[in-house]
Amino acid sequence: MFSEKVVSIILGGGQGSRLYPLTDNRSKPAVPIAGEYRLVDVPISNCINSNFKRIFVLTQFNSASLNRHIKNTYHFSFFSSAFVDVLAAEQTPMSQKWFQGTADAVRQSMHHFLKHDFEYFLILSGDQLYQMDFQLMLDNHIEKKAEISIATIPVNAKDATGFGIMKTDATNSITSFIEKPGKDLLPDWKSAVSKEMEAEGREYLASMGIYIFNRELLVKLMENPDTIDFGKEIIPQSIHTNKVVSYQFEGYWTDIGNIESFFKANLGLADDFPEFDLYNRSKRIYTNARMLPTSKVSGTQMFKAVVASGCIINAEKIEYSVIGIRSKIESGSTVINTYMMGSDFYQALEEILDENIVNMGIGKNCYIKNAILDKNCCIGDHVKIEGGPHLEDVDTPTYTVRDGIVIVKKGAIIPSNFTL
Structure with missing residues (x-):
């Protein structure tokens, strides 16, 4: 009742x-x-x-x-x-x-x-x-x-x-x-x-x-x-x-x-003891039950990282970051102070293997810091995005900067070797 x-x-x-x-x-x-x-x-x-x-x-x-x-x-x-x-x-x-x-x-x-x-x-x-x-x-x-x-x-x-x-x-x-x-x-x-x-x-x-x-x-x-x-x-x-x-x-x-x-x-x-407690049985936060597979992590150093379901992570390091559902991070990449929202779906294998396509997630040898990556972002290889007070507020078709935080827009494609 x-x-x-x-x-x-x-x-x-x-x-x-x-x-x-x-x-x-x-x-x-x-x-x-x-x-x-x-x-x-x-x-x-x-x-x-x-x-x-x-x-x-x-x-x-x-x-x-x-x-x-x-x-x-x-x-x-x-x-x-x-x-x-x-x-x-x-x-x-x-x-x-x-x-x-x-x-x-x-x-x-x-x-x-x-x-x-x-x-x-x-x-x-x-x-x-x-x-x-x-x-x-x-x-x-x-x-x-x-x-x-x-x-x-x-x-x-x-x-x-x-x-x-x-x-x-x-x-x-x-x-x-x-x-x-x-x-x-x-x-x-x-x-x-x-x-x-x-x-x-x-x-x-x-x-x-x-x-x-x-x-x-x-x-x-x-x-x-x-x-x-x-x-x-x-x-x-x-x-x-x-x-x-x-x-x-x-x-x-x-x-x-x-x-x-x-x-x-x-x-x-x-944080070690976050003020918003997602682990309290009597105060659960409910959401869509997606039936995703477990996350898979290989060769990654993690420091205070939250990783959601269905992720495939081969990053070099993830530090003080939240990694959302179905996220994919390739080898050699470093993610610091970042909220990565993840993806709404998995890419088909033929797309992943197509070298002419920038895949969803974070590519190889990237450096991402002080950023929010909205859903379904496609970030190429060797990309450097480093937010901070040195950046002025700006709005572009693929990203926005507010108060030093870089927000990569939903579904945006960031080409390889891009630097911000």
Whole structure:
């Protein structure tokens, strides 16, 4: 059984321009992470692990691959009413516009949600990395007799300037909200946190973009078409008219909405004890069961490397890198500080043996450092790609440089002897 009280809504976000070029031909929730998963698997898995199994994913850009992934991955019993459905923006007699913001996306899709019997909406972002038991948040919501609950995470003064910050009273009710406060305002925005958080200087409560709404209240709030965003309008306005409660979360959480944070979050999985724990049996991250063969490694030195299924690796060295499914790396190549997403399929043998074709994966005697290699990249022999602060931001047909990170685009062909 699962909780019949909750319908979960995962907001797929807009065009995902901050994650370009990874979002050039796929929606943000469909971006591959951790070698085997997609971003959307994180919030969906958190819902399933919390026993909330009626889930909608809202999106409007490049949703074909996301639809395909969800259709192939999340299957429940024929005798269960559990589901994961993608709702793309659609024109109706009531609305002929695309989603204008997070709240507008929920408003335009409301007629789909209200077909179900439930008491609470759980609203989630589709571009965050964390493991959280939403049942505990719901229990706190009910115990506090809240109308809205907001998941918050304690942050330090340096990070607080980049978030929406909540101020709470002794009962954890939120009394005020400020968006990205300046350093001079911070002393007035401290809230009560645990001793562990206080010792780390994390005394400011940042919104995680995770909300629980009572059903009747959210339906009523959606009647105003002028409010289009939760973080900028719905939440600040509701603090003064409704009981809004903070639910403090002290685990690992990161927003991976831009290339730099995406890169760091993925490489962090290669740490000895990664903060995002993929090995926790009670907090599993689910994804498409591809039935791939085991990976094969020959003559390769590996230091803090994560290698997914179905890889064929003959590299000289792989260091602090994540190697995705079906990746192929030829002899003599070195890969450092790199996220290689892998491939969607294996090449036919006749193609691999054709000397006129640049094969998928990394060729012989290459040096790849500080890079993201999107799916199905074909990198020739003797290629050198070394990202770093010495590179200026640039966008070309085959690669993009952002903040010193080189992103080789999906399906790009990099010829032999190329140097960057």
